[in-house]
Amino acid sequence: MSTDTPQKKGLLAKLKRGLFMTHTELISRVGGAIKTKLGPDPRALEALEEALIAADVGPATALELVSAVKAAVKDEAGRKGQEDIDLVKNVLKAEIERRLTASTSPPAVPAGVPKVLLMVGVNGTGKTTTTAKLAARASQSGQTVLLAAADTFRAAAIDQLQVWGDRLGITVIKHRPGADPAAVVHDACTAARNRKADCVFVDTAGRLQTKTNLMEELAKIRRIAGREIPGAPHEVLLVLDAVIGLNGLSQAREFTKSAGVTGLVLTKMDGTAKGGVILAIVRELQIPVKYIGVGETVEDLLDFDARAFAEAVVDG
Amino acid sequence: MFDSLSDRIQRVFKELRGEGHLTEFHVDQALKEIRTALLEADVHLDVVKEFTGTVREKAVGQEVLTALSPAQQVLKVVQAELTSLLGGAAQPLNLKRRPTVVLLVGLQGSGKTTTAAKLALHLKRNLNKQVLLVPADTFRPAATEQLRTLAKENALMCFDPKTETKALNRVRAAVKDAKLFGYDVAIVDTAGRMHVDDELMDEVAEIKSLADPDEILFVADSMTGQDAVNSAKAFSNRLPLTGVILTKTDGDARGGAALSLARVVGKPVKFIGVGEKVKDLEVFHPDRAASRILGLGDVLTLIEKVSQETDRKQALQMAEKLRKNEFTLLDLRDQMRQMRKLGSFSSLLGHLPKVGPLKELSNIDIPEDATKRLEAMIDSMTPAEREDPRIIDGSRKKRIALGSGTTVPEINQLLRQFGTMKKMMKGAPRMRF
Numbered sequence: 001m002s003t004d005t006p007q008k009k010g011l012l013a014k015l016k017r018g019l020f021m022t023h024t025e026l027i028s029r030v031g032g033a034i035k036t037k038l039g040p041d042p043r044a045l046e047a048l049e050e051a052l053i054a055a056d057v058g059p060a061t062a063l064e065l066v067s068a069v070k071a072a073v074k075d076e077a078g079r080k081g082q083e084d085i086d087l088v089k090n091v092l093k094a095e096i097e098r099r100l101t102a103s104t105s106p107p108a109v110p111a112g113v114p115k116v117l118l119m120v121g122v123n124g125t126g127k128t129t130t131t132a133k134l135a136a137r138a139s140q141s142g143q144t145v146l147l148a149a150a151d152t153f154r155a156a157a158i159d160q161l162q163v164w165g166d167r168l169g170i171t172v173i174k175h176r177p178g179a180d181p182a183a184v185v186h187d188a189c190t191a192a193r194n195r196k197a198d199c200v201f202v203d204t205a206g207r208l209q210t211k212t213n214l215m216e217e218l219a220k221i222r223r224i225a226g227r228e229i230p231g232a233p234h235e236v237l238l239v240l241d242a243v244i245g246l247n248g249l250s251q252a253r254e255f256t257k258s259a260g261v262t263g264l265v266l267t268k269m270d271g272t273a274k275g276g277v278i279l280a281i282v283r284e285l286q287i288p289v290k291y292i293g294v295g296e297t298v299e300d301l302l303d304f305d306a307r308a309f310a311e312a313v314v315d316g
Numbered sequence: 317m318f319d320s321l322s323d324r325i326q327r328v329f330k331e332l333r334g335e336g337h338l339t340e341f342h343v344d345q346a347l348k349e350i351r352t353a354l355l356e357a358d359v360h361l362d363v364v365k366e367f368t369g370t371v372r373e374k375a376v377g378q379e380v381l382t383a384l385s386p387a388q389q390v391l392k393v394v395q396a397e398l399t400s401l402l403g404g405a406a407q408p409l410n411l412k413r414r415p416t417v418v419l420l421v422g423l424q425g426s427g428k429t430t431t432a433a434k435l436a437l438h439l440k441r442n443l444n445k446q447v448l449l450v451p452a453d454t455f456r457p458a459a460t461e462q463l464r465t466l467a468k469e470n471a472l473m474c475f476d477p478k479t480e481t482k483a484l485n486r487v488r489a490a491v492k493d494a495k496l497f498g499y500d501v502a503i504v505d506t507a508g509r510m511h512v513d514d515e516l517m518d519e520v521a522e523i524k525s526l527a528d529p530d531e532i533l534f535v536a537d538s539m540t541g542q543d544a545v546n547s548a549k550a551f552s553n554r555l556p557l558t559g560v561i562l563t564k565t566d567g568d569a570r571g572g573a574a575l576s577l578a579r580v581v582g583k584p585v586k587f588i589g590v591g592e593k594v595k596d597l598e599v600f601h602p603d604r605a606a607s608r609i610l611g612l613g614d615v616l617t618l619i620e621k622v623s624q625e626t627d628r629k630q631a632l633q634m635a636e637k638l639r640k641n642e643f644t645l646l647d648l649r650d651q652m653r654q655m656r657k658l659g660s661f662s663s664l665l666g667h668l669p670k671v672g673p674l675k676e677l678s679n680i681d682i683p684e685d686a687t688k689r690l691e692a693m694i695d696s697m698t699p700a701e702r703e704d705p706r707i708i709d710g711s712r713k714k715r716i717a718l719g720s721g722t723t724v725p726e727i728n729q730l731l732r733q734f735g736t737m738k739k740m741m742k743g744a745p746r747m748r749f
């Protein structure tokens with residue numbers, strides 16, 4: 001979430017609208033009441049816990065964050081003269097940033113081969129739209145890009161990607177509806193090699209993480225891509241809808257197991273949903289959030305930055 | 317992922333033995349566990365608070381019945397209360413007017429287009445209605461094409477918007493057609509929209525005024541978290557919603573959003589989507605949803621689903637056999653034959669509780685062509701082997717493999733899976749009818 005261009009500033013404003021809590025909310029709910037003579041005010045702490053739960057961080061993470069705040073308030077030496085409200089905010093920011101900072105990053109792409117990105121996720125999260133957004137970005141920065149329509153299952157999914165391809169002037173590699181998605185990926189990889197493309201974005205069908213045979217299909221797509229292009233897929237992005245509740249964790253676990261997820265995308269952050277479950281996801285799986293979707297046009301995509309996100313979340 | 321709620325409440329009541337009433341202290345302890353369980357199931361915080369308050373009132377001071385353990389008794393209150401909050405008995409659609417206009421609305425990606433086709437097929441098959449599908453999502457690329465394809469594949473009628481790009485004009489013309497050609501129902505698929513997008517919320521309000529719908533159904537993803545309340549509130553402020561359809565319930569989400577939605581919208585959930593195929597739509601049952609939110613599982617739906625296409629009695633027998641651990645390989649073969657008609661094994665098992673030992677079971681997946689191979693293996697066994705697979709040694713395995721055109725490792729796998737299945741089914745809850 002760099003804030004250089006005016007356009008980006010506009011996007012960030014879109015995102016900021018009422019993240020976990022607004023500044024005023026935090027002050028009024030947690031505010032000066034955080035410390036009484038008897039120690040941290042339980043009512044204020046409860047209000048904080050509730051604000052976090054309302055953001056979908058889940059009861060367990062909420063409790064951890066509240067405990068961190070409690071400990072900091074009690075620690076007279078550590079607070080270095082900070083006002084209660086500042087102290088609380090700083091602790092929250094630090095805790096959120098720490099949880100959102102992953103220890104892994106995708107392996108480097110071998111020199112001279114097209115980069116293959118695989119988009120995965122459950123149904124309707126915004127995979128196709130995000131694929132188009134990312135392809136548009138790469139193409140605008142001068143790269144040669146291919147789109148692969150590997151959602152051969154959902155009705156008119158190929159048409160949907162083709163519409164984006166037409167709008168962006170990007171070639172779409174596709175087969176007929178119902179074709180083997182691995183075959184589409186095979187052809188897209190071959191085409192990328194032949195045309196010396198810089199990157200291939202593979203849009204896949206939505207699938208619930210509990211369907212073992214469909215998850216196995218992703219493993220097959222991976223194998224085929226890897227056979228055609230060394231190290232492919234180089235990135236596997238799990239697209240999560242911000243409205244997702246705690247099932248997001250189950251999604252992240254299963255997709256990571258079958259598809260080797262290397263990064264997360266949180267879409268639909270232009271609404272009121274906060275997607276707080278990413279705190280638990282990044283913490284457990286150590287996979288970074290890469291992008292945030294804030295609308296339906298190709299410009300509506302932000303790079304993710306844990307510090308900026310934590311600040312937006314706490315300062316509002 | 318979660319500890320089962322009954323286990324946790326059981327722990328709370330460990331100490332309780334010998335007391336004649338449910339004490340405030342113990343109920344409060346149990347309610348703490350219930351609060352966590354509901355929050356983990358994504359029920360909205362305010363709804364959880366209200367709910368635990370009601371349960372507390374009803375449970376404290378109740379006499380402990382001899383037939384139930386105190387834990388079971390609290391759970392019974394919780395389950396009953398949850399069921400009533402979810403809307404009591406399942407509610408049918410209001411189809412009195414001809415043509416009845418049904419408007420589907422919701423956020424992006426909630427599943428409206430698929431649901432439109434599902435609903436049309438349901439009305440056609442089960443109620444013998446003539447249905448016209450109306451593509452009014454002019455915004456998402458290829459949304460119209462998606463609805464038309466689904467219609468074509470399922471022999472449903474879809475309004476042809478030709479080159480019309482305004483949703484309002486499409487709806488006007490389609491409703492006119494529906495009257496002219498005597499359709500019973502017109503189902504309007506609208507574009508997904510954010511409840512904070514004033515312009516698009518105005519558009520859907522206009523569509524509503526024009527189409528004068530009899531049903532306005534809010535289509536929501538069952539995996540939605542706390543935000544379900546915000547979007548549902550905003551939609552119901554702009555539109556007189558008449559019900560909710562919950563989609564994608566075939567995953568492992570506990571679906572607490574159902575409770576939040578029913579509470580906020582004040583209208584019942586009418587249907588649930590249970591798979592990607594157009595036939596995968598079911599009537600919503602509050603009692604089953606309550607069990608699922610609590611993580612108590614839902615054996616009832618499994619039974620009903622099986623009995624739809626088999627003999628009900630036989631289904632019951634098989635369920636009892638499973639429970640009592642008298643299930644044999646022969647039963648497995650018969651079941652597999654039935655299941656091939658019903659869809660995948662895993663989608664059937666998806667109705668079982670996803671907590672505790674049964675969680676593993678639902679991960680066992682048997683693809684369609686594999687069921688044929690399994691059948692062949694079981695057919696090649698002697699009656700004694702089917703009765704007690706423990707006697708199948710190396711040489712018997714070779715013979716079965718030869719007879720069925722399969723391999724020994726495949727037979728090992730079958731036996732292993734069957735063993736796991738039996739182990740897990742032991743201790744499954746008794747079937748309710």
Ligand SMILES: Nc1nc2c(ncn2[C@@H]2O[C@H](COP(=O)(O)OP(=O)(O)O)[C@@H](O)[C@H]2O)c(=O)[nH]1
Pocket residue numbers: 121122123124125126127128129130206267268269270292293294295296300424425456508510
């Ligand atoms: N408001 C908003 N809508 C989005 C965003 N990303 C995708 N969508 C919409 O969500 C719906 C489903 O997106 P799609 O890309 O088809 O999802 P897929 O099924 O995962 O491929 C479409 O209506 C998209 O326009 C986003 O960041 N914000």
Ligand SMILES: [Mg+2]
Pocket residue numbers: 127128129151157203204205206
């Ligand atoms: Mg798609």
